[in-house]
Amino acid sequence: MGFFFDLYPTMPEKKVIIAIDGYSACGKSTLAKDLARSLNIRYLDSGSLYRAITLFCIQHVIHPEDIKSVVAALPFIHLNLSLGENIKLTMNNEDITDEIRKTDVSRWVSEVSVISEVRNKVNEILRGLGKTNSLVMDGRDIGTVVFPNADLKFFVTADVNIRTLRRQKELEALGRQITLQHVKENLLHRDNLDSTRMDSPLSKAEDAIIIDNTNLNREEQLELALDWYNSSLNG
Numbered sequence: 470m471g472f473f474f475d476l477y478p479t480m481p482e483k484k485v486i487i488a489i490d491g492y493s494a495c496g497k498s499t500l501a502k503d504l505a506r507s508l509n510i511r512y513l514d515s516g517s518l519y520r521a522i523t524l525f526c527i528q529h530v531i532h533p534e535d536i537k538s539v540v541a542a543l544p545f546i547h548l549n550l551s552l553g554e555n556i557k558l559t560m561n562n563e564d565i566t567d568e569i570r571k572t573d574v575s576r577w578v579s580e581v582s583v584i585s586e587v588r589n590k591v592n593e594i595l596r597g598l599g600k601t602n603s604l605v606m607d608g609r610d611i612g613t614v615v616f617p618n619a620d621l622k623f624f625v626t627a628d629v630n631i632r633t634l635r636r637q638k639e640l641e642a643l644g645r646q647i648t649l650q651h652v653k654e655n656l657l658h659r660d661n662l663d664s665t666r667m668d669s670p671l672s673k674a675e676d677a678i679i680i681d682n683t684n685l686n687r688e689e690q691l692e693l694a695l696d697w698y699n700s701s702l703n704g
């Protein structure tokens with residue numbers, strides 16, 4: 470794993486892990502990045518690793534539902550994450566930061582994420598990073614499985630139509646024109662697979678704080694999360 474240590478000159482004295490879980494495109498990553506910046510710690514997007522493995526399968530014509538072949542490919546996938554304000558993800562030395570956001574990857578990532586061997590590979594990387602670093606990490610099972618002892622856990626939700634609009638805007642910013650209907654179908658498809666899979670389904674950790682940001686803007690959701698941080702960890 471590579472790091473940009475110089476981006477974060479003053480780390481908190483005590484190591485802090487903040488877990489943010491929730492549905493597709495509910496604003497987890499925006500909140501996680503904003504929190505990381507405010508607290509001067511690193512941000513890690515666990516979904517990007519699942520997306521990378523999915524991209525590898527697509528590139529090598531491995532069907533994501535062909536579990537045996539996906540598992541056989543895992544030793545050939547070398548992932549490297551540079552953490553910081555702008556995360557850079559490389560796979561076998563190739564920068565795939567933007568490519569993992571493509572529609573094909575979004576279409577199949579939840580099928581790949583069902584596979585336990587895939588989850589084990591990703592979790593090993595995530596836990597390794599959490600051993601020595603303060604982190605804000607977002608995903609589906611961070612507070613329940615990856616870091617069950619996280620210092621603070623959030624479960625983020627938002628109305629599906631709002632999530633659809635936000636994701637479409639994000640994709641537009643990347644130069645991709647996708648219909649609202651198509652975006653919504655993808656979110657619902659992934660939410661369904663993510664919540665019903667056998668291994669580490671998306672669910673709220675018992676001790677997670679729910680943030681419904683349907684009617685909150687970016688600043689308001691950050692303020693709310695920081696209030697929780699201050700009262701839970703600094704109070």
Ligand code: CDP
Pocket residue numbers: 492493494495497498515516517519520578579580582607608609610611659660663
């Ligand atoms: O950005 P968005 O919320 O749409 O998705 P993402 O965070 O990039 O995650 C992509 C997919 O990876 C999810 O739909 C899940 O299938 C899977 N994932 C997971 O299974 N566990 C995680 N901790 C993170 C992502």
